[in-house]
Amino acid sequence: MTSKTKSLERNRRALNVTGLRITSQRALILEIIRRGHLDADEIYRQAREKQPRLSLSTVYRTLQVLKKLGLVEELHFDDTHHHYEVKPSSDHHHLVCLGCGQVIEFHYPLSRYVKRNVPEAKEFKVIETEVRMTGYCSKCR
Amino acid sequence: MTSKTKSLERNRRALNVTGLRITSQRALILEIIRRGHLDADEIYRQAREKQPRLSLSTVYRTLQVLKKLGLVEELHFDDTHHHYEVKPSSDHHHLVCLGCGQVIEFHYPLSRYVKRNVPEAKEFKVIETEVRMTGYCSKCR
DNA sequence: CTCAGTGCAAAAGCTTTGCATAATA
DNA sequence: TATTATGCAAAGCTTTTGCACTGAG
Numbered sequence: 350m351t352s353k354t355k356s357l358e359r360n361r362r363a364l365n366v367t368g369l370r371i372t373s374q375r376a377l378i379l380e381i382i383r384r385g386h387l388d389a390d391e392i393y394r395q396a397r398e399k400q401p402r403l404s405l406s407t408v409y410r411t412l413q414v415l416k417k418l419g420l421v422e423e424l425h426f427d428d429t430h431h432h433y434e435v436k437p438s439s440d441h442h443h444l445v446c447l448g449c450g451q452v453i454e455f456h457y458p459l460s461r462y463v464k465r466n467v468p469e470a471k472e473f474k475v476i477e478t479e480v481r482m483t484g485y486c487s488k489c490r
Numbered sequence: 491m492t493s494k495t496k497s498l499e500r501n502r503r504a505l506n507v508t509g510l511r512i513t514s515q516r517a518l519i520l521e522i523i524r525r526g527h528l529d530a531d532e533i534y535r536q537a538r539e540k541q542p543r544l545s546l547s548t549v550y551r552t553l554q555v556l557k558k559l560g561l562v563e564e565l566h567f568d569d570t571h572h573h574y575e576v577k578p579s580s581d582h583h584h585l586v587c588l589g590c591g592q593v594i595e596f597h598y599p600l601s602r603y604v605k606r607n608v609p610e611a612k613e614f615k616v617i618e619t620e621v622r623m624t625g626y627c628s629k630c631r
Numbered sequence: 632c633t634c635a636g637t638g639c640a641a642a643a644g645c646t647t648t649g650c651a652t653a654a655t656a
Numbered sequence: 657t658a659t660t661a662t663g664c665a666a667a668g669c670t671t672t673t674g675c676a677c678t679g680a681g
Contacts, residue, residue, distance in 0.1 A: 370635060370680055389670075404638045409671060411636095425566035429646090429669075444614050455610040460623060462603070469596040472628040473585050480621045482601060487613035511655050511660060530645080545663045550646060552661095571645075 369414065374403055378411045379435075382421055386443075386452055388430040424479065442480035446489055453486065510555065515544055519552045520576075523562055527584075527593055529571040565620065583621035587630055594627065 369375070374396075381387065381395050393408045412433055415421035424432040424443070444453040460478040464470050484490075510516070515537075522528065522536050534549045553574055556562035565573040565584070585594040601619040604611050 372636065372680075374637075402638075405670095406639080406672080407637055413672095431670090444611060444616075446614075453610050453614070455608045457604070457608050459600070459604075459621075463598070463600075463621070463623065467596045467598050469594050470585060470623070473587075473594070473623070473625055475585075475623050475625040477624045478621070479623075480600075480604070480619070482604065482611070482614070482616050482620075483618045484614055484616040490613075490615040513655075513661060515662075543663075546645095547647075547664080548662055554647095 369418075374400065374407050375411050375414075377403075378408060379415065379420070382415075382433055383435055386424060386432045386434050388432050390430070392433070422477075425481070442478075443482070444486070445481060445483045446486040451486060510559075515541065515548050516552050516555075518544075519549060520556065520561070523556075523574055524576055527565060527573045527575050529573050531571070533574070563618075566622070583619075584623070585627070586622060586624045587627040592627060 377396050377399055378392060381392050384395075387395070389405070389408050389412060392412075393403070393405050396403050396408065412421065412423075416423055416433075419436055421433050422436045424434060441454065441456050442459065444455065445451075446453070459480055460475045463478075464473075464475065518537050518540055519533060522533050525536075528536070530546070530549050530553060533553075534544070534546050537544050537549065553562065553564075557564055557574075562574050562576055565575065582595065582597050583600065585596065586592075587594070600621055601616045604619075605614075605616065
C-alpha cells in the first residue's frame with residue numbers, strides 16, 4: 350500500500366466515523382491541510398490543481414465542518430487570515446518569526462502548567478489553548 | 491485634580507511623546523481603550539456617545555497608529571473581530587469563557603518559562619506572547 | 632431515489648483608502 | 657500657514673449564504 354493510498358484511507362476513515370458523506374472534495378481538502386498551516390485561499394489554490402472546478406465556498410464550508418467535528422483547528426497568526434491545521438492531540442503551540450515568516454511548532458503541556466500556577470485558571474475548565482509567540486528566529490535575530 | 495483630568499493628562503502625554511498631533515478623537519479613543527478589551531465597533535459606539543460626529547475610519551486609523559506606536563495591542567479572541575487593549579508591561583494573557591463570554595486576565599511570565607523549557611524556543615528572540623485559553627469559567631462549567 | 636454536498640454568483644461582514652474639509656502646531 | 661488628521665463614501669478582502677444542480681449512499 351503506497352503512502353498516498355494510506356493517507357487517503359486515513360482521511361476516508363476520519364470522515365466516515367462522523368456520518369458525513371465522503372466526497373472527493375472533502376478528502377482532498379483534508380489531505381491538503383495535513384501538509385501544514387494553510388489559510389483558506391492557499392488550500393483553495395492547492396486543491397484546484399487537482400480539482401479545477403472546486404469552489405472557494407466548498408473550501409470554507411468544509412473547513413467549518415471539519416472544525417466543528419474537531420478534526421481541524423483554526424489558528425490566528427495574523428490579522429487578516431485564519432489558518433488551519435489538523436488538530437493535534439496534545440498542547441501544541443507556535444513561534445512565528447517576524448523576519449522570515451516561518452512558523453515553528455512546539456509541543457508542551459502548557460495548559461496543565463498554567464492551571465497549576467495561575468490562580469485565575471484554577472477553577473477554569475480549559476477546552477483549548479493557543480499560544481502564539483512572535484519574535485525572531487535564530488537566523489533573523 | 492480629578493481622576494478624569496489625570497487620565498486625560500496621561501493620554502495627552504502618551505500621545506505627545508510620539509510627535510503625533512493630539513486630537514480630541516485620539517484622546518477619546520485612547521481613553522476608551524483603557525476601559526478594557528474592546529473591538530473597533532464597541533470603541534466606535536462608546537466614542538460616539540461623546541463625539542457623535544466621529545467616524546469609524548478614524549477609529550481604525552487611530553488603532554493602527556496606536557498599535558504601531560506600541561501603545562495598544564491587538565488581540566484575537568474570536569474569528570471575526572479584533573480586540574484592542576492598552577499594552578501591558580509584562581506577560582499578560584487571557585481566559586475566554588465559552589459560556590458567558592467573560593474574559594479573565596492573568597499575568598504570568600510564560601515566555602520566560604517557555605524559553606527555559608522548550609528547546610525550539612531557546613534560540614528564538616521573543617517579542618510578544620499571546621496565550622488564549624478557551625473553556626468554561628466556574629459559573630458556566 | 633433522496634437528501635446532503637457542490638458550484639456559482641451575490642451578499643455580508645470587517646477593514647482600508649481617496650479626496651475634500653477641518654483642525655493642530 | 658503648512659501639514660496632519662478627519663469625515664464621508666466607496667472600494668477591498670475574507671467569509672457566508674441562496675438556489676438550482678450533482679452525486680454519494
